[in-house]
Amino acid sequence: MRVTLVSRLDDAEALRYTASLGRELKDLGHDVVLEEGTARHLRRNGGTPFEEIDADLVVVVGGDGSVLLTVQRMRKQVPILGINWGEVGFLTDLEPGEAIDFFASLDAFEVEQRMRVRLSAGGRVLGDALNEVLIVTDRPAKMLRFGVYVDGTLSERFRADGLLVSTPTGSTAYAMSAGGPIVDPQIEGILLVPLAPYMLSSRPHIISTGRRLEITLETDKPAHLVIDGQTTLELPKEATLMVKKSDQPALFVNTDKQFFEKVNRKLRNL
Ligand SMILES: NC(=O)c1ccc[n+]([C@@H]2O[C@H](COP(=O)([O-])OP(=O)(O)OC[C@H]3O[C@@H](n4cnc5c(N)ncnc54)[C@H](O)[C@@H]3O)[C@@H](O)[C@H]2O)c1
């Protein structure tokens, strides 16, 4: 199997572990390549940039940020297996001690698709998010005004610090902290969670991916859009954003770990 290894770069132990995992995978007969930054930090030549990864499997040694970064920067989605070297590692399925046994008994694997949400403005794609897109004010303590249109009909208009446009995968992340529901990743929908809405009756919404969803930014105050906490873009004033399901879902190796077991184990005592 062709395996690309990605390590978080800010942790020497994670890098050392990644190097030793690479040796073990080679001993098992796999063809192993390092991601460019990982190779550079390990003083090796010939790493592959994220954008050019083309493998059967990408193994990420890091936390959720490392998985989100890898998904975001790969041009072609390749199945990911995360090995938890982070604080929470909700998107990682194996602990470092489990990895070698897992690979030793691995010949084929099932792939689980996770929907991503795609935002565009004026016909231009702004990006795909596995967790969420955050639309947020640039000026703390100044509110933005939003309109939400579903199939062309105004659903609500409100003022808030920002708005999270989240996937079911992202429902356990920022959207959870902002009061959104935990959404089963088998459900295909787009979760809208306002940040500190200035309204007595505001509630998070889940909109079917089959509908046409538009968000208008009805203010000329400066605002930014943040994709999965990794990429920040300046938003044009009074922008209209089209929100839809991306045609490029993220792919994860199915390790038989149960989503709701993980919710109970990892998210109750943060
Ligand atoms: N108040 C908040 O809860 C808050 C604030 C900013 C960013 N975030 C989240 O952080 C993500 C970026 O991750 P990072 O590690 O680069 O940032 P980070 O280092 O600021 O950590 C954010 C925390 O969110 C957790 N997290 C990320 N995705 C998750 C998921 N799908 N399910 C459960 N927990 C998850 C991470 O494990 C981490 O502990 C963003 O996509 C956003 O969802 C959350």
Ligand SMILES: Nc1ncnc2c1ncn2[C@@H]1O[C@H](COP(=O)(O)OP(=O)(O)OP(=O)(O)O)[C@@H](O)[C@H]1O
């Ligand atoms: N190969 C890489 N190249 C560049 N940056 C990376 C790479 N891997 C990770 N990063 C960045 O390094 C940081 C590592 O944090 P990561 O989220 O993996 O750990 P954590 O915050 O401790 O874990 P968790 O998010 O699970 O709580 C992230 O900001 C991520 O974007």
